[in-house]
Amino acid sequence: MSLLTVRDLTVTFPTPRGPLDAVRSLDLDLEPGGALGIVGESGSGKSMTSLAIMGLQPRAAKRTGSVRLGGQELVGMSESELRRVRGDRVAMVFQDPLSSLNPYYTVGLQIEEAYRAHRPGTTRRVARRVAIEALERVHIRDAARRVDHYPHQFSGGMRQRVMIAMALSTEPELLIADEPTTALDVTVQAQILDLLQEIRRETGTGLVLITHDLAVVSEVTDHIVVMKDGECVERGAVEQIFTDPRHAYTQALLEAVPRIDDEIGELRAVGPGAVAGAGPGDVVPGKNEKDGGPA
Known part of the structure; x- marks a missing residue:
């Protein structure tokens, strides 16, 4: 039996322009003792997903779909029942301690x-x-x-x-860590990630790691879900995602990760008008030099 099974999870907010889905039709699976990474840029819906799993989404939001923890359905539980689950069977570590x-x-x-x-x-x-x-x-x-x-x-x-x-x-059976290393320097980040790995091995606790940092999920998790605009755009084993990404968004995320062996290239010239909001005195490569503006 899976530790965590999420099916068609949707979190909808009412807005003056109509309903807005912060998370849309999301499916997740996590085996006991496994580690799942959910990655994406800010606003992709990854943190809202973690809150919705625990029933902690804002009151204005509507949560639909299914969230099963060890076979027990969490969607539709009363608040008092959810309180008994939170902190006991599933616990959360937030970004800013x-x-x-x-x-x-x-x-x-x-x-x-x-x-x-x-x-x-x-x-x-x-x-x-x-x-x-x-x-x-x-x-x-x-x-x-x-x-x-x-x-x-x-x-x-x-x-x-x-x-x-x-x-x-x-x-707890499940630990959800929402950006647990964001505010830490790289040395301390590595220590916290090593600690999470050690805890998994020793206790068998399942881990859901929410992060925008692909390097973090590569160290800790077994499988990755890539989110964009509230939807899953790609999922797979860590090795597959890093060696053979299928979706253009996943490829763009990987290309944005700096590598120590990257060659230093020349600055790419940007054509006139390509920089949004550039003022008359702003430096726009390829334009100011030609016009005799500031270098």
């Missing part, structure tokens, strides 16, 4: 409260032990001491580790 963590409470207390919300009757002593173990799992040194620290006392990469620790404290 600083805005996701409450600055007034220690990270340990926040992990404890998240755990106790899904494990009624758990004592604070047990919840604290779970919080320390969760921090140790994501390789935060001296976890027994740092559990009493506040979010501002951690670096960006460490705060993201705290968010992953919180998500994993209830041992």
